[in-house]
Amino acid sequence: MDDLETGKIKKALVVDDSAFMRKLISDFLSKHPNIEVIGTARNGKDAIEKVKLLKPDVVTMDVEMPIMDGLEALKEIMANHPVPVVMLSSTTKEGAENTMLAMEYGAVDFVAKPGGAISLNLKDIEEEIVEKVAAASGVHISKLTRTHKPKPVQKSVVATRKETVSQIAKPLKPKINKNKGVFVKNAKTFVIIGTSTGGPRALQAVLTNLPAEFAAPILIVQHMPVGFTKSLADRLNTLCTIHVKEAENGEPILNGTAYIAQGGKHLKMKKLGQSYFIQLDEIEPSRSGHRPAVDVLLESAAAIKELNYLTVIMTGMGSDGKVGMEVLKKNGQTLTIAESAETSVVYGMPKAIVEAGLADEIEDLQDIPKKVMGILKF
Template sequence: MTVRVLVVDDSAFFRRRVTEILEQNSRLEVIGSANDGREAVDKAKSLRPDVITMDIEMPVMNGIDAVKEIMRSAPCPILMFSSLTHEGATATLNALEAGAADFLPKKFEDIARNRDEAVKTLQDRVLAIANDTGARSTRAATPPPSPASRSSTPLTRSPATRGSSGSALDRIRQRSEQRQRQRDEATAPASVASTSSLTINRAYQILAIGTSTGGPVALQKILTQLPADFPYPIVMVQHMPAAFTKAFSQRLDGLCKVRVKEAEDGDVLRPGQAYLAPGGKQMIVDGTSSNARLRIKEDNSGRVTYKPSVDITFASLSKLFGGKVLGVILTGMGADGREGSRMLKQKGATIWAQDEASCVVYGMPQAVASAGISSRSISLNEMGKAIIKEVGYH
């Protein structure tokens, strides 16, 4: 099935460039374009694309407001294009909170080492969010009404196609509603452990979380539920550019009871403190289990795809903490974290995965689940509660 894409940007040159890149892949079809947020909302309703690529800064209506309106009126996976600045990071995080599925730097040279790799990255990202959010349906077999008839004629399907197409549309709407509830609940005060007592579970010494696409909202959802006296340090690896991780950690720190910071070389791991791996580098843990420190290292080897990499961080945890790790793999494309989780599992650690229904992209969690590494698949809505109970709150 072909994935139908709407390209939104106020630059005609950028719209053409994105269109040319996407249509090099036979599985992708650009069905329209828009040069501002208001036009994007209108075309999202009329064309019903499978995926939208969206700029942030645009006239008439900006990308963030357009995302909010589209997710209310015509839910659809949205890929944001962002500048790699602090302001761009903040705006992109706002767009993800509003319902966007993922983002890429607007300068393609910032996402890959060469043009061919950049082209593939964009194509793969669009296909991933289309497939995993259930956007594809039999709409391709039943084109939308012509412009002349849209205002007066409802979109209809034959009995042979109504069931499968309807279920796909229901799925994207349900996921949109679920994510809106998750975003609303993520900013609410945590109350899970407010009246509970703590008996520390000595089976653990650290909580480790790895994630990618969809991770910012997922991490916010979980961390805002944790109490200030959370008994372990928390290390987090989120696939993100260097310009984004500091802004993201600051946002989380303002929302959470636990303290959150972008990890720095030499940081001593302390209970109730969450450390976010800085973008573009690798984060490992060394020292001793009772006096563990973070090491932040440059990685110019080209051997590792992800910087930061969940595998590298989790592997270092297996050497230092052995089985006393609670590892959690959240939403994300690819399989980063599978081998690191395998090493932890071999030492006796506990590995959980986010369940498919609540993932933006069920790639990383599926990798650990299908390999038999994770012991539980948990909904994002339940993950924070499950962690709190596991560490010793009753």
């Protein structure tokens, strides 16, 4: 059971170079019955000292600060005094890129400031800040310090790959897992991944271990606001042998490519002739506060009945994916992998799948790539 559910008070440290922001964030967190703000820090250097001295259970860390920025402070804290950290970032291109690095360095989650460095309208995201800090305060340090270090790869193969119709979802002969999910022999197979809190590092651990010749497309929903998903895709693309990109409306769905849903838009699939294409939808409302939502992608997949789907639900708060998976299980052919409680940074989304009896396999994060390739007979 989560410490917050048992009533245990969690100690928070607020780090920001703006006194106004420190006060505002502290006031937000102090309203939570199980969070106590035990201190503040005005830059990264100050934060490191306060973490050592005060031993907080959770830290909010601004990315952009003088003397020592949030990234440098985060690296030192995670190396020497690891603690769950939630980053606060601007929505600029540089801010988004730095935020992706922060996730890689071990931050649990981030919140996008709606109004720049000093956000007078921070009140608009008060609920999000409190929710994410509360969730982060219950994360076990072992799940943050476990590292996955893929080697940088040459992108020449990817760069010269011609994205032709002939590459689109070639038929596979997947292994049929009796008494579990069902695949149709020789049907085209798509991989779908859904994740949220802790997802960027989980995606890195999985995607970097797939081979360049991976003969299936991958559609990904990672809960993330507008302006951050492209930086995530670009970062992963530098680390992977497969091609990783932010999904674009109307583009063909190709083998060996991972498409990450754009922030603020639902990711869907559509079929034209014998080919499959990306459809982005910014009109359909959010699902449980999320757009993109895993549920929407899975429901879209369920409407294309001739395909096989290998679905992977990984770390994240909430239960997004459960409703969509019920629809897909009822109407389509799917095998479903849920990340284990042991490796999930937040065991919410995979837990919902497991408890609903929708998971065919439960795997530790580091074992998911091997399981995926085994099912697809690589």
